[in-house]
Amino acid sequence: MNQDELKALVGRAAIEYVTPGSIVGVGTGSTANCFIDELAKIKDRIAGAVSSSAKSTERLRAHGITVLDSASVERLPIYVDGADEIDHRGHMIKGGGAALTREKIVADLADRFICIADESKLVDVLGKFPLPVEIIPMAAAQLIRRFAAMGGTARLREGVVTDNGQAILDVTGLSITDPLASEAEINQWPGVVTVGIFARHKAQVCLLGTSAGVKTLTF
Ligand code: 5RP
Numbered sequence: 001m002n003q004d005e006l007k008a009l010v011g012r013a014a015i016e017y018v019t020p021g022s023i024v025g026v027g028t029g030s031t032a033n034c035f036i037d038e039l040a041k042i043k044d045r046i047a048g049a050v051s052s053s054a055k056s057t058e059r060l061r062a063h064g065i066t067v068l069d070s071a072s073v074e075r076l077p078i079y080v081d082g083a084d085e086i087d088h089r090g091h092m093i094k095g096g097g098a099a100l101t102r103e104k105i106v107a108d109l110a111d112r113f114i115c116i117a118d119e120s121k122l123v124d125v126l127g128k129f130p131l132p133v134e135i136i137p138m139a140a141a142q143l144i145r146r147f148a149a150m151g152g153t154a155r156l157r158e159g160v161v162t163d164n165g166q167a168i169l170d171v172t173g174l175s176i177t178d179p180l181a182s183e184a185e186i187n188q189w190p191g192v193v194t195v196g197i198f199a200r201h202k203a204q205v206c207l208l209g210t211s212a213g214v215k216t217l218t219f
Pocket residue numbers: 027028029030031032081082083084093094095096097098099100103
């Protein structure tokens with residue numbers, strides 16, 4: 001199976017976690033798109049979705065799925081999303097699609113984060129994938145210096161403006177051995193909107209697409 005087939009496989013598998021009549025938290029990216037397409041098949045059995053990006057909202061609506069404002073929802077049973085990397089404890093790097101802030105906001109509403117990913121995303125230590133950080137553009141130069149001081153090389157993602165009107169830094173050269181501590185530290189730097197380390201909002205379940213089928217990891 002190629003990567004797209006593995007993404008489709010886990011998108012389908014995540015439907016098992018959807019409670020009939022519930023509102024579903026929906027992520028962003030090519031794997032989340034596979035889930036959205038599967039969700040469309042059971043749209044009459046759910047109350048709607050809370051979306052993590054303009055792109056996912058557009059896809060959900062194109063399928064005729066009701067998209068609810070996150071402000072109108074107190075709890076979601078599940079949030080389903082992809083990841084750029086996931087470690088063996090359920091910590092993730094996210095934000096390759098620049099939607100990390102809204103992804104974390106919707107994940108925060110959910111009882112369980114169901115990560116859907118092909119097997120290439122499973123790593124021992126986070127950091128090979130450039131760490132996305134949503135920032136306020138005014139702070140770019142000083143944040144680039146801060147990442148350099150911790151051994152990373154941060155570059156502004158050219159031509160990208162997030163759904164929140166902000167910018168993205170991609171940071172290479174980091175080995176994130178303590179994701180909880182790194183998330184807490186980077187998040188409090190002035191100018192950082194959200195760091196793409198999902199440790200406080202880690203996955204409880206990962207549906208990993210492998211050539212032998214879906215492997216379920218629980219954390
Ligand atoms: C978007 C994300 C995505 O979940 C992540 O980039 C994985 O994307 P894909 O499923 O396309 O590989 O965090 O901001």
